[in-house]
Amino acid sequence: MKITSKELRQKWLDFYKSKGHVDIGAVSLIGDGSTGVMFNVAGMQPLMPYLLGAPHAQGRRLTNIQGCVRTVDIDSVGDSSHFTFFEMMGNWSLGDYFKKEKTAWTFELLTDVFGLDKDKLCTTVFAGNAAAPRDEETAQLVIALGIRPEHVFYLPKEDNWWELEGTVGTPCGPDNEWFYPIRNLDDPKFPDDYVEIGNDVYMQYKKTESGYEPLQNKNVDTGFGFDRMLLFLNGLTDGYETDLFAGAIRKLEEISGMVYAEGGEAQRAMRIIADHTRTALMLIGDVNGILPSNVGAGYILRRIMRRAIRYCRQLGVGSDAMLEVAKIFIREVYSDSYPLLGEKEGYILEEMGKEAERFEATLATGMKEFEKCLAGIARKNEFMGKSDPAYVPETVIGGKQAFRLYDTYGFPLELTEELAAERGLTVDTVGFDAAFREHQEKSRVIQKGEAKGGLESHSEQATKYHTATHLLNAALKAVLSPDCNQKGSNITDERMRFDFNFDRAMTAEEIAAVEALVNEKIAEDIPVVCREMSLEQARAEHFVGVFDSKYGETVRTYSIGDFSKEMCGGPHVQRTGVLGKFRIVKEQSSSAGVRRIKAVLE
Secondary structure (H helix, E strand, O other): OOHHHHHHHHHHHHHHHHOOOOOOOOOOOOOOOOOOEEEEEOHHHHHHHHHOOOOOOOOEEEEEEEEEEEEHHHHHEOOOOOOOEEEEEEEEEOOOOOHHHHHHHHHHHHHHOOOOOOOOOOEEEEEOOOOOOOHHHHHHHHHHOOHHHHHEEEEEEHHHHOOOOOOOOOOOEEEEEEEOOEEEEOOOOOOEEEEEEEEEEEEEEEEEEOEEEEEEEEHHHEEEEEEHHHHHHOOOOHHHHOOOOOOHHHHHHHHOOHHHHOOOHHHHHHHHHHHHHHHHHHHOOOOOOOOOOHHHHHHHHHHHHHHHHHHHHHOOOOOOHHHHHHHHHHHOOOOOOOHHHHHHHHHHHHHHHHHHHHHHHHHHHHHHHHHHHHHHHHHHHHHHHHOOOOOOOOOOOOHHHHHHHHHOOOOOOHHHHHHHHHOOOOOOOHHHHHHOOOOOOHHOOOOOOOOOEEOOOOOOOHHHHHHHHHHHHHHHHHHOOOOEEEEEEOOOOOOOEEEEEOOOOHHHHHHHHHHHHHHHHHHHHEEEEEEEEEHHHHHHHHOOOOOOOOOOEEEEEEEEEEEEEEEOOOOOOOOOHOEEEOEEEEEEEEEOOOEEEEEOOO
């Protein structure tokens, strides 16, 4: 069947409304701090408290279409299927219906409403292991509905099981993934010719220290990719040919004189410009909209926009092409589903234009310096090649050179890496990190007589623990209360001690959640960014200052993504990934209204 994006949106919502679900609408793309991430990256993320047992004001059967932003695979954007902004069609049962109803409804939606061929549908279920049994129930239910038995595949935990890694006491369970062929449609073979189109998660167990136990209130969590479903239903293989992007691509063809269908670098540039422009305007125009900056979520937005602008130049058009594309998304594609964009159109275009002007100036001077780096490498290779036939040509831009581009000309490391890759070169990122550390040490001014942040030494291990206190402070605010604040700390090379205001003992579940959140931030290997600014500016940017009396007119701030922002004397590691595994050893009372956590890094 042929279907527009607006029709698909309505069909999904109407179908689940007919099954007693309430459309709860979408929430902000910007993370609120409760889940410890900058952006919502999955449709179920805003519903986590209710999947964990909290009652939802709108009932036990819910549905929506939730916008998401994910940039971990930004380098893949430019192919036919990767996007930084995407939408997830979801529906949930909070302890209401379960497998029998959900398998039937998914099958009905895919075959009767969307018209997919039941004989080509494939599905995967959990194969079972020592901790949880094989999911025969779901397998038999889908076969009874009409899925061919040979199209039901049993896969291991890493493929068909959902849980929050590193937590205890949280819901988890097997999932049932649905697949449809994208190529060789007359005789498709699984899995080579198939792509996943959706996923039903059955949260029927609770994690324990020793394994899993049955959950009293069983939940269903469904997620189907809106962009991908639109692709399938229209018989396309290129996500940029759906009506979500068609107008934007036509505008870029018109401005550039290039033809998208001819492929090559022009096609890739058009995809990147269209995708990144859409994401940027969604973030700026969000109900909790952000602006480009050098820290946190604002830094990610800046990187996305500047990448789009660079590809405008590669396509041979000015950055105003990005603004023309933005108008199409706002006025034509998302006018009904995201009306706030229309209300904020003038503001969105103005801010995008400002960032374009800033980056054009940066590029004009920075590109000259970048070309000097390349010329220096070329001269060295030419000279050494003439004098030594065995000489291996240099293909790496030095770390100090990359840092100079960053520090003096405003080139993010990622931009230098991208530019280098286009010339067949790489960047010495280890050397860049070393130059960055050296710069931080030189700029660090610790006031005479100032306490060393609770450290007994400035050793490498103590420095790791000090950074970990920032992660712990932010995690306590997210899990327990935003009003939690550090009341003191003591750090040695062997452990950290952290005091904070809280009026009761933490539960085992809260301790596990804090521990898991800190380890999640460590695993994300987030850069720790140091900036000096006025105390007034730091407060305006919502940096946490625990002991205000310690600070002068100029303060040093440390940001760990958008998760932790503190005024601090340091020292700190460069990236969270070096910290190892964080483990809370003990939680106890320190004094009236103050709790104490002892923790180690392993």
